[in-house]
Amino acid sequence: MFRFRFRWPVAHGFTLIELLVVIAIIAILIALLVPAVQKVREAAARIQCQNQLKQLALACHNYADTNKRQLPPGGYYNWGDNRGSWLVYTLPYMEQTAMFGRATQLAGAPLATTPNSIAGAAYTNAFGPLPYGRCPSDDWAGQPQNTAGAVSNYVGSLGPQCAIGPCGYNPNQQFCMTGYAGYQTSPDHGNSQANTDIRGLFNRIGATIMFPASIPDGTSNTILIGEALPGSHDHLAMNHWWDYNNGASHCTTIIPINSFLPELALNTTCQNQPSNWNISWGFSSRHSGGTNFAFADGSIHFISQTINHVTYQRLGCRNDGQPTGNYE
Numbered sequence: 001m002f003r004f005r006f007r008w009p010v011a012h013g014f015t016l017i018e019l020l021v022v023i024a025i026i027a028i029l030i031a032l033l034v035p036a037v038q039k040v041r042e043a044a045a046r047i048q049c050q051n052q053l054k055q056l057a058l059a060c061h062n063y064a065d066t067n068k069r070q071l072p073p074g075g076y077y078n079w080g081d082n083r084g085s086w087l088v089y090t091l092p093y094m095e096q097t098a099m100f101g102r103a104t105q106l107a108g109a110p111l112a113t114t115p116n117s118i119a120g121a122a123y124t125n126a127f128g129p130l131p132y133g134r135c136p137s138d139d140w141a142g143q144p145q146n147t148a149g150a151v152s153n154y155v156g157s158l159g160p161q162c163a164i165g166p167c168g169y170n171p172n173q174q175f176c177m178t179g180y181a182g183y184q185t186s187p188d189h190g191n192s193q194a195n196t197d198i199r200g201l202f203n204r205i206g207a208t209i210m211f212p213a214s215i216p217d218g219t220s221n222t223i224l225i226g227e228a229l230p231g232s233h234d235h236l237a238m239n240h241w242w243d244y245n246n247g248a249s250h251c252t253t254i255i256p257i258n259s260f261l262p263e264l265a266l267n268t269t270c271q272n273q274p275s276n277w278n279i280s281w282g283f284s285s286r287h288s289g290g291t292n293f294a295f296a297d298g299s300i301h302f303i304s305q306t307i308n309h310v311t312y313q314r315l316g317c318r319n320d321g322q323p324t325g326n327y328e
Contacts, residue, residue, distance in 0.1 A: 049136070056090065060211075105126075123240075133241055137287055140231040150242075152241040157226055157316055158316075159200025159316035160252065160253050161198070167270035172279065181320060190202070190207070212296070224293075228247070229262060251281055
């Protein structure tokens with residue numbers, strides 16, 4: 001009796017050449033895909049940074065509206081009286097009333113008058129990380145002795161304020177001198193309580209900047225806040241955004257944008273270190289080609305690191321009386 005038997009076809013595996021071809025095609029596709037994904041991620045990070053700058057600028061406006069038309073202080077009064085950075089005073093306008101309340105309970109309302117009133121471990125617990133303080137493009141993970149949780153990438157602008165360093169190497173000091181771009185020589189680092197000495201909109205010792213009366217150049221022509229990298233800025237790396245002397249208002253426009261990135265720091269000399277303020281206290285970011293800024297009118301601009309240097313100083317200075325021209 002005849003019986004039909006079904007025979008499955010014999011399966012053949014890939015040859016070595018076929019397998020190599022497939023692997024090569026996959027490698028090519030990955031090589032094409034990864035840069036595209038990275039570009040999308042960076043675009044999203046840049047937008048997030050811009051949004052956070054926008055909210056901080058509006059918080060400064062709201063602070064001025066309720067505080068006799070004054071911008072939030074970049075510091076307060078003198079070296080022994082630590083009443084907090086401008087980031088502290090904008091907390092209630094950034095939906096962080098609870099955090100602000102914890103601080104005032106410790107210091108005495110409002111962040112009161114006793115010397116070193118917001119120093120110490122208690123404030124580390126009261127404040128903690130700033131929810132909107134980090135730009136996701138910056139991957140700085142902190143110094144060995146701390147973490148990056150209590151640092152901010154957003155710094156109030158000193159404008160073209162002088163910033164001599166401790167090393168005797170001050171290549172950018174010439175750009176804050178009288179005659180360079182229409183303003184007068186200024187005290188180093190914004191160390192003055194007289195607003196006539198302050199070129200930008202922030203300082204760390206409490207000079208009062210009125211909004212908008214102290215900005216005769218116009219709010220749309222004056223930088224308010226910009227991005228900076230704690231990896232190349234020694235005061236930001238101190239890792240306490242709430243402390244008046246930990247970098248929140250420690251960037252000057254005399255230093256070109258992105259001119260001193262963390263990887264440029266050398267371990268051999270003081271000259272090329274984050275502690276040399278004449279090269280490290282500049283605005284910088286991990287965005288390709290420039291840095292985001294919030295202007296005093298609340299607008300956000302990405303300024304190229306190739307901007308004309310004189311134009312950049314005039315954007316930083318609130319009262320030089322000079323036109324800025326096209327800067328984007």
